[in-house]
Amino acid sequence: MASGQQSASTFIGARTSSAHAGPLTLIVTISLPLLAEVVRKYIYPNNAVLEAGEAVLLAVATSLILARPLRPTIRVLAWLSVSVCWALVTVVYGHQNIALGIIGLRPFISATAVLVVSVHLFQRIGLRAAAWIYTLSSAWLLLMGGVAAAQLALGPLHPINTLPEGLGADERHGIGDYTAHEYDVNGNFDVFRPTSIFLHTGKFGQVAAMLAMYCLFYRAAANITGFRAACAVTLELATLLISGQRAGIIFYLVAFLFLVFRRLNNTISRGLLVTVVAISTILVVSFEPLRLIDEGGVVALVIARIWSGFTDSTLRFKDNFMVVLPQVLDKFGLFGAGSGAFSLGSGSFGGRPLYEVVDVGTAENQWLRLYAEIGFPGVILVGWAIAWLGYLAVRLSYRTAVGESAEVALRRKLAPFYLYVLIMLFVWGFTHDVLGSTTTIAAAFSSYGLLFVTPAPSTFFHSVTLTRDSRKGSR
Numbered sequence: 001m002a003s004g005q006q007s008a009s010t011f012i013g014a015r016t017s018s019a020h021a022g023p024l025t026l027i028v029t030i031s032l033p034l035l036a037e038v039v040r041k042y043i044y045p046n047n048a049v050l051e052a053g054e055a056v057l058l059a060v061a062t063s064l065i066l067a068r069p070l071r072p073t074i075r076v077l078a079w080l081s082v083s084v085c086w087a088l089v090t091v092v093y094g095h096q097n098i099a100l101g102i103i104g105l106r107p108f109i110s111a112t113a114v115l116v117v118s119v120h121l122f123q124r125i126g127l128r129a130a131a132w133i134y135t136l137s138s139a140w141l142l143l144m145g146g147v148a149a150a151q152l153a154l155g156p157l158h159p160i161n162t163l164p165e166g167l168g169a170d171e172r173h174g175i176g177d178y179t180a181h182e183y184d185v186n187g188n189f190d191v192f193r194p195t196s197i198f199l200h201t202g203k204f205g206q207v208a209a210m211l212a213m214y215c216l217f218y219r220a221a222a223n224i225t226g227f228r229a230a231c232a233v234t235l236e237l238a239t240l241l242i243s244g245q246r247a248g249i250i251f252y253l254v255a256f257l258f259l260v261f262r263r264l265n266n267t268i269s270r271g272l273l274v275t276v277v278a279i280s281t282i283l284v285v286s287f288e289p290l291r292l293i294d295e296g297g298v299v300a301l302v303i304a305r306i307w308s309g310f311t312d313s314t315l316r317f318k319d320n321f322m323v324v325l326p327q328v329l330d331k332f333g334l335f336g337a338g339s340g341a342f343s344l345g346s347g348s349f350g351g352r353p354l355y356e357v358v359d360v361g362t363a364e365n366q367w368l369r370l371y372a373e374i375g376f377p378g379v380i381l382v383g384w385a386i387a388w389l390g391y392l393a394v395r396l397s398y399r400t401a402v403g404e405s406a407e408v409a410l411r412r413k414l415a416p417f418y419l420y421v422l423i424m425l426f427v428w429g430f431t432h433d434v435l436g437s438t439t440t441i442a443a444a445f446s447s448y449g450l451l452f453v454t455p456a457p458s459t460f461f462h463s464v465t466l467t468r469d470s471r472k473g474s475r
Contacts, residue, residue, distance in 0.1 A: 026121040027132055029060045030114060033442040034140055034207070038197050045164030047345070054110050054438060061113035064120045072452030073116045079388075080112045083381050087339035090374050094338025099349040104340025104373055108382075110438040111445050118449030127410055133447045134218045137211040138232065144196045144208055145239035151194035152242060163199060193244035203437055205245020210421065210443040212236035212252055217417030220259045221410050246312075247431065251424050258416075316431045321368065323361035328368045331358070336375035343373065344436040366429035366436060382435070386422050392451045393418035411450060418451055 028035075036053030040046065065073055084105060091101035122129045151161050196204040215236060219229050233256075240249050257277060264270045340346050342354040354372055355363035363369075370379050397415035421444055428434045435441060 023121060023125045023129070023132070025060075026117050026124070027129075027136060029057060029117050030121070030133070030442070030446045031136060031140070032057045033110065033114075033439040034197075037199075037203075037439055041164065041197060041199060047348075050438070054106065054113075057113045057117070057442075058109060061116040064116060068120075070119060070123065070452075072119055076112055076115055079381070079385055080108065083108055083378070086378055086381060087374055090336050090338045090378065091340075094336060095341055095350075097338070097340075097350060100338065100340035100343075100346055100351050102340065103346045103349060103351065104338075104343045106343075106345075107435055107438045107441050111441040114442045114445050115448050118446055119452050120449070122449040122453045127450070130218060130410065130414065130447065130450060131222075134215055134222075137215050137446075138235070141208060141211050141215070141235055141239050144204065145235060145242060148194040148196040148204065148239065148242045151196070161194070163195075194242065196243070198439075201244065202432065203439060205240070205243035205248050206432070206434055206437060206440040207443045208236075208239050208243050209245060209248030209251060209424075210440060212240060212248075213255060213421060213424070214417060214447055216252065216255055216259070217414060217420070220263075221413035221417075247428050250313075251428070255420055258420075316362075319362045320365045320431045321361075324358055324363045324365065324368055327358050327360055328354075328363075328372055332372045332375070334376045336371060336373045336378065339373050339378075341373050342369050344433065364432055366433040369433055369436065386426060389448070389451065390419055390422045393422070396451060414447075414450060418448060 032053045033050070036050045039053075040049040065077070087101055087105050091098060118129075121132075125132075147160075151158075154160055193201045194204070195201050196208075198204045198207070215232060218224075219232060224232075236252065237249075240252055257273070261270055261273055264273060340349070341351050342357065343351060346352070353363075354365075354369045355361075357363075357372070367379065370382060374381075393415045397412060397419070425434055425444065
């Protein structure tokens with residue numbers, strides 16, 4: 001009990017002694033990967049911008065560790081150190097290209113840096129950081145969705161859809177997909193998968209899904225309802241629909257239904273919800289979405305794209321994993337070809353996408369890509385990290401206290417979000433290389449610092465609520 005009071009007092013002291021500039025700097029640092037994407041596309045079209053953003057992020061995280069090493073960050077660094085050592089071993093016995101090795105490590109280094117910054121942010125200002133990240137995520141979704149909507153409305157030939165020369169200015173003009181027909185240079189066919197502030201439509205959908213998921217779970221934990229919640233859900237769904245990211249839409253809908261199910265307080269209501277969802281799923285799977293393409297128009301194409309996410313899931317899993325697995329196991333053995341050999345962004349250093357190496361299936365699979373690079377031990381290291389974070393989330397969800405304050409309750413209610421995102425990363429990885437994108441991983445882990453800190457009362461919730469809770473605890 002005494003140790004708990006001591007840790008809480010330490011938490012309060014760290015928060016009150018820090019200046020406002022500190023937390024603001026940390027919140028901006030968490031946004032660096034997204035800010036770098038904007039700068040690269042609209043201001044300075046060079047991939048070095050992303051690397052510079054990651055370097056600043058790493059520098060800030062390193063300075064935080066040196067200034068005030070925290071036990072949770074030490075554990076994370078221990079995992080990263082082992083992972084880096086193993087990656088270097090695969091480089092030495094594989095392609096022997098140190099630049100490629102660093103490319104392969106970028107997502108894990110960035111994820112660790114964001115996690116360290118997040119831990120210090122929560123350690124300094126308590127659970128107010130959760131609200132700050134919610135506001136930040138909503139702002140980014142508004143920007144991303146607004147740009148994407150403009151790209152759809154203005155059409156593929158408008159300058160807003162033109163990518164910088166040498167950075168995707170190909171035959172698609174920076175757009176993910178057009179119609180099922182061949183693209184007409186005169187603009188006769190509609191575009192329906194924009195890139196927003198990114199250079200690739202897939203990254204747009206993945207980042208939007210991570211941000212939208214945090215906003216959804218945060219509102220449920222903080223009990224934000226009514227018109228404000230309805231507007232937020234509309235923004236998140238619209239952004240995901242525009243992105244055309246089928247998996248992101250499905251994950252969002254599943255999470256939304258899960259949260260609705262938890263709020264229902266009787267068996268009859270829950271049973272009715274399950275029945276409606278089951279019948280709706282059967283109807284969706286039975287419908288043929290491709291017929292909408294013949295009708296043309298952006299709306300029809302978006303609906304057809306999302307609908308196919310329900311009908312094509314098993315096909316995507318087979319084409320990206322089951323068909324490719326035997327050849328990857330046979331070609332790369334137990335220890336892989338070396339870190340970074342098939343990573344995103346490795347082309348300039350001699351790397352190649354995995355789907356160009358294997359001659360079957362699609363091979364857009366993060367787990368097979370990791371196996372082909374760092375072998376079975378490397379995949380185990382990544383899997384262990386996900387499992388460890390999942391354990392922390394599960395443990396947090398069961399932590400209750402008599403007369404717990406509203407803030408402590410918020411921390412516990414956010415636990416399902418952390419577990420759900422890890423499930424997303426695991427499952428989504430069978431059809432996309434989600435862990436290969438530093439921006440996506442940074443968006444996913446920006447709020448994970450909450451898993452590692454001890455909360456203490458602050459002014460985030462109304463003082464009346466905290467006073468009422470404290471009185472209940474003293475009775």
